[in-house]
Each structure stands twice: as structure tokens, then as C-alpha cells.
Amino acid sequence: MANSPVSSYSLDHVILLLDTPDFENLPEWLTKNFTVIEGGTHAGGSSRNKLVIFPDGTYIELINWITKPKEFFDWAGKDPGLIDFALTTPKSAHETFNEVTKRLESNEWDEKGAGDGGLGVRYKDPLAGGRKRKDGQDVKWHVTKPLLDNDAPNVPRPLEKFFPTGRLDTPFFCHDVTDRALRVPYAEKEISETHPSGARGILSVEVVVPEEKIDSYIKLYSSVLGVEPKVHGGYRYSPTTSVSFPLSVPNPDEKAIKALRGRIGVEIRAPRDQEDEAWVKERGVGIREIKIFAEVKGEDEVDEAPFDSEGIGASIVLVKEPVGFWQEGPR
Template sequence: MAGLSISSYSFDHVILLLDTADFENPPEWLSKNFTIIEGGTHAGGSSRNKLIVFPDGTYIELINWISEPKEFFDWANKPPGLIDFALTTPTSVHDTFDEVTARLEADGGSGDGGLGVKYKLPLAGGRKRKDGQHVQWHVTKPVLASDSDAAPNLPVPLDKFFPTGRLDTPFFCHDVTERALRVPYAEKHISETHPCGARGIVSVEVVVPEEKIDSYIRLYGSVLGVEANVHGGYRYSPTTSVSFLLSTPNADEPAMKALRGRVGVEVRAPRDQDDEAWVRERGVGIREVRIFAEAKGEDEVDEAPLDSEGVGASLVLVKEPAGFWQDGPR
């Protein structure tokens, strides 16, 4: 993997909003693929969660509203499905804020690609687990401008590209209490018993308007502190895409360790009518999450969404034989 620029930042978790019926009785595409544990109730009392924890130290958060989500107002208008994702870093919450802010403000403030993105000072958050233990963290969320003066490259009209509000930039999550209290990835009966064999998050895809991809490349480079890896087809519709490579929270997880140089965020333009419909209905932002699993007793790669339609179609399981990519794809 010599020559690849890999950020020290990593995925923390992906947020999947469920309606009450699916939260209380998860559909088969969730229950038959994953071990799901109880999370608890968030501070403020308007939401609750369940977790799908992976041995790479990441997780999928299943979230549901108990009442009007005042403390999560930026997610309040989103329909069920993928709504956001969080990153974490090996540095402190305040050091990370300073680092990201400096990059966004570089070159006269153009580090955000003209999209009007800055980050708020870190805010305290938490929840009470079902066992009574209190989990605490800090979140650092983006401030997103919505006027042309502050964001000259913002895709407009807003009601076309952000019909439920802007969620085109990830936030950061840093633990105050021990990470293992929030993300029990070392407990094998939780993280290593997924029926589908999942080991961790390979990537998330963020879909943006093709004519604004240069602005988003600049923005994500500043947020992640790493240069983009250009894919074949960049600037040639309909395959315009770049990726930003990340680390993993648990760098010792064997299966994910072998994927170093492939884990990351892909920023791409819409490829088909389904993508166009996604942006029209949900807005610019996270479109898909890809989850890695080792293929046992097989010698070929298999990729398939967890469901044929709806929410489950945006989660893709990638099964590969052990060592398939060790010396490059065969």
C-alpha cells in the first residue's frame, strides 16, 4: 500500500433511523444478519438506540424517536434509513476541533470548498445503558451555512438538494468514559457472533451533485486531513468518484487489518435513476454503507444488499475469501 495517503481518522459509527415498529421488532434483513444489543436512552429522553457492534471497533446505531427530537434537531426531518455518520480520531476532541478548523480556514477560508462548512465547539452527550451505566462522550458537529454569500458553491436550489436539511458532512465523536462502555467491540459474544460474519465497515458512499464534486473533494480533504484517491472515470459521468482512505478504531482486528488501504469514504456523483431519486427525496449525503465479512470456504467475492428494496437496500454486505486482496485482486 506504499504511496497511499491514509488518514489517522476512522469511522466511529453509522446512524440508521428506524420507525417504531422496525426498532421494536427489527426486520429480518437486520435480525437474520446481525447480533443486535440494547443501547439505552439518550440524555434529553427523546431518543433510544440499539447497536450492531463490529470487531473493528465500529458500529451501526439503530435510532428511534421517543418524542420530538429537540437535541437531535438536524436529524428530525429525515425519513427512516441512513441519515448520518460519525468519525473518531486518535487525538483529543479539542485537538481534533483545532486541526479540522485550521484546514477549513486555510487559503483564506476556502478549505471548505466554498460549501459553507465550519464545526461547532464540542458538545457533551451521553446515554444511560439498560444496565444502568452512564456513557459519556463529546460530539463535534458541523455548522452548515445556507446562504450564497457564506457558501458560494452550495448546490442550489436547496429544496432540490437538501429537501430535509443539510447533512452532507460527517460529525466527530470522542469518548469521555471508556470507549468499551459505549462500543463493546472486545466482547466477542456481541461483536463476533453476527450470522452474516460481519467484521467491520469498509466504506460509506456520499452522493453529491456532479457539478459540485470538486468542492466536496476540497471539503472532505479538509475534514479528514488526507488527499483524495482518484478513481478511473473521475470527471467522466456517470462514474465520477474519489475516495478518502481511513484507519480503523481497532487496528489489530485481523480481517480489517488486511483491508488497509481500502477502508474509507467514497464521494461520488449519481450513477443512475435510483441515485437521482435518493438525492431528490433525502438530499445530498450518505447513500450506502458497505460491511465486510470473510467468505468461508469460498474463493470468490460476493456483494449483495441486505434487502431488495427500502432501507435494507442501502446496506451492502461484501464477502471475500481471506487474503483475497493481500497481493491485489486476482
Template sequence: MATSLAAVSDISHDHIVLLLDTPDFENPPAWLSENFHIIEGGTHKGGSSRNKLIILSDGTLIELLNWISTPTEFHDWAPKPTGLIDFALTSPQSAHDTYSAITQRLESGSGDGGLGVRFKQPSAGGRQRRDGQHCRWFVTKPSYSDGPNVPKPTDTFFPTTRLDTPFFCHDETPRELRVPSSDKTLTTHPCGAKGILSVEVVVPESHVEHYVKLYSAVTGAEPKTQGGFRYKPSTSVSFLLSAPNPEAMKGLEGRVGIEIHAPRDAEDEAWLKERGVGIREVRIFVPAKSEDEVDERPLDSEGIGASLVLVTEPVGR
């Protein structure tokens, strides 16, 4: 059965997962501590991981994850090196309704682009906050099989396990328990960050078209192509999303989303070789203080911080 796609999906970003080693988790580096207000999260239900949180006023968050011991949960993250490892989406619908809709799109024609992607049934998760309150949610994660268009050899394109598709997170307890975005004392950051503008995903040039089909099915959004991606590897394909709190991103309608592109430079090539297909960069919106202020600034000149970029510009530019 054919399924229609929206110009702007009602699906939105939920959170970014940034894995830190223990020293950086316990004493965050300056590129984090000087730019953001970081709060304690808690220990996950399995007991082998903990987190700290950067809450953004658009209703999203950046999760700083750290292993306490040998992972007993989140096994797909266990082999990943420190840095950006994954990202989550959410929707106004329930976890099970979202699962059903995405499954229908993936199974419609070539909905997964021949990449062997389906989603597992939603599973319950949670953590205890430092104040003793319990957050509960459902996580809906992708599963992978050897589809005809999976980049080969897999150990070259997925050297630290395959995570080239975002997962979904839906709250069972009130969302404010997990993402307290209405608390301005938590969402006012030294750098002025308001929300996630876009997540960039790097894929092999030869497989852009397959990933366009996959991400259309996952997001339910029409692909917006800038130029002819079959001929120009620097060209990007975007999927427009909503925001959990649209008021915080007012004036940026049609800008929030996911961007897929082939490697554009030597740094992208190195990223693809070392970390594999998947999340490459997070662009974070900062409202400009004047109409002529426009800037893009990585949080750090190299390393993990270079993959998070502050985008400063007037609202509605």
C-alpha cells in the same frame, strides 16, 4: 497556512446512524435480525430518543435510532426520514484537538470547497445503558452557511435539512462502555460482518470537485481519484481512513474509507432527489470462507435495507 494531507488518515469511522420507525425498532425486520446480533443501547440524555446497537469487531457500530417523543435533542436529525441519516468519525486525538486541526484545514485556502462548512465546538453527550452505567462523549458537529458553491436550490438538494458532512464522536468514558467491541459474543454476527469497509456519499455531478476539497479537509486525507471525475459521473473519489481496531481489518489497508460519487443510475438520482446530498450507502466487510468467494449482497432487495451492502471477499484481496 497550508496543511499537509496523509495518504491514509488516522481518522476512522465511528458509527452509522440508521433511523427506524417504532414498529421496526421494537421488532427489527428480518434483514436486520437475521444478519446481526442486536443489543439494547439505552435512552439519550435528552430523553426523547433511544437506540439499539450492532457492534462490529473493527471497533465501529451501527446505531439503530428511534424517537420516543418529539425530539428535544439531535434537532438536525428530526426532519429526516427513516433510513441512513448520518455518520460519525473519530480520531486518536481529543475532541478539542481534532476540532482545532479540522478548523485549520477548513480555513486554509478553499478548504471547505466554498460549501460554507465549519465545525461547532465539541459538546458533551451521553446516555444511560440498560445496566445502569453511563456513557459520556463529546460530539463535534458541522455548521453550515451559504457558501458560494452550495448546491442550489437548497430545497432541491437538501429537502430534509443539510447533513452532507459527517460529525465526530470522541469518548469521555472508556470507549468499551459505548462500543464493547472486545466482547466476541456481541461482535459475532450471523452474516459474518467484521467492520465498515466504506461509506458512500452521493453529490451532484457539478459539485464533485467542491466536495473533494471539503472531505480532504474533514478527513485530512489525500483524495484518491479513479479516472477523470470531471468527465465520467460514475467515477468515484476516495479518502482512506484507519480503523479503531486495525487487527479486525488486517489485510484491508488502503480499502477502508469514504467514497464520494455523482449519481450513477436512476436509483442514485432518486435518492438525491428524495433525501438530498449525503450518505447513500454503507459497505460492510465479511471475510470470505474460501479464496474464490467474492460477493456483494444488499441486506434487502428494496427500501432501507438496500442501502447496506455486505461485501464478501478474501482478506487481503
């Protein structure tokens, strides 16, 4: 287990699936709040993307199907909205695959045991992927996708209730082969630092799981992320409890990161209200919400609000904090 309370692993990007009308004419909540750049067509030819790049090195990928999917089959049955998220690490794809696999197959990670929590999760060998940018440059990477055994003892059942459009309850990994700046041009300030909302990066990814399975998912994510969880909200897990896994970021030079250390990461929780229950019923166990952090001037309080009152934008939240926060450090 990592000695540091913050994993060396980082959030890489979040997948936001759009239907063709919204992809070709982006909704106002996106255009008014973000600088969106063209991505390109994926190597398989059946999907395309646009990107929202943040200076912390993370991004939101807006993806759309051009034809019947020839790649990314695990996303093929999903409805538009948040569908998946990726991690990256300082090590290579194959090194990461080996160390994550070792943890998933171990029952001696801590005094409670870790492994995969009985959720039947391993990872497939890293697979080469890529796309051609609009400027003609080839971007190459390795993707490491979860391998899921739905017959494992702690998988939420019935499957059709908890995974109505297929199982996507575990993040994948993305490692660059070409220079990361080709895939994620976060150093280009006109791309990453011009968001009208003031967005600087992804603060957290929230994953909703059945309350009775939260112990299993905590063990799983401990193994996948390489860090112990922080429990908030009570002695025992409950619908009001949040369990977070602190992560690093791809660009540690981003000025907000030192102040946000320990707050960036993945949060696991049970449904809290009817909206959460409806989300799981319609979309299944998995990514529920992401929070984007922003610095603001002329304000002295933290403010949180979704980008839209309903629909896809309601599951993406902007967290605005005073400029002085960045200099004062963590609270």
C-alpha cells in the same frame, strides 16, 4: 496534510433511523444478519438506540424517537433510513476541532487550495453528550457537529431540491470521555463476532453529491478527513468516477485491517443512475450507501449484495471475501 496516504481518522459509526414499529420489532434483514444489542436512552430523553457492534471498533446505531426531539435537531426532519455518519480520531475532541478548523479555513492545503470548497462548513465547539446503558452505567462523549452556512457560494441550489429534509452533507465527530468499551463493546466477542452474516466492520460510507459540485466536496472532505483523495474511474470526475478517502479504524488489532488498508474509508461520487437521482430528490445530498465487509469460507470470489431487495436494507451492502484474502494482504 498527513504524510501517510491513510488518514489517522477513523469511521466511528453510521446512523440508521428506524420508525417505532421497526425499532421495537426489527426487520428480518437485520435480525437474520446481525447480532443487535440494546443501547439505551439518550440524555435528552427523546431518543433511544440499539447497536450493531463490529470487531473493527465501528458500529451501526439504530435510533428511534420516543417523543418529539429534544436533541439531535438536525435529524428531526429525516425519514427512516441512513441519515448521517460519524468519525473519530486518536486525539481529543478539542484538539481535532482545532486542526479541522484550521484546514477548513486554509486555502493553502495543496496547490488547488482546500478549505471548505466554498460549501460553508465549519464545526461547532465540541458538546458533551451521553446515555445510560441498560445495565445502569453512564456513557459519556463529546460530539462535534458541522456548522453550515447555506449562503456560501458553492452550496447546491435550490436548497429544497438538494436538501429537501435539511442539510446533512458533512459528517460529525464523536470522541469518548468514558472508556470507549462502554460505548462500543467491540472486545466482547459474543457481541461483535457472532453476526450470522460474518460481518467484521464497515468497509466504506458512500456519499452522493451533484456532479457539478464534486470538486467542491472533494476539497471539503480533504479538509475534514485530513487526507488526499484517490481518484478512480477516469481522468476527470464524472458520474462513473469514485473518489475515495482512505481512513483508519478504531480497533487496529482487528485481523482484517492490514489486508484492507487503503480500502476502508469514505467515497464521494455523483449520481450514476435513476435510483441515485431519486435518492437525492427524496433524501438529499449525503450518505447514500454503506458497505459491510465479511470473511467467508469455502468460496474463492468476492461477492457483493444488499441485505434487502428494497427499502432501508437495500442501501446497506455486504461485501463477502474469501478467508484467504485476510492472509494474503491487499491486492
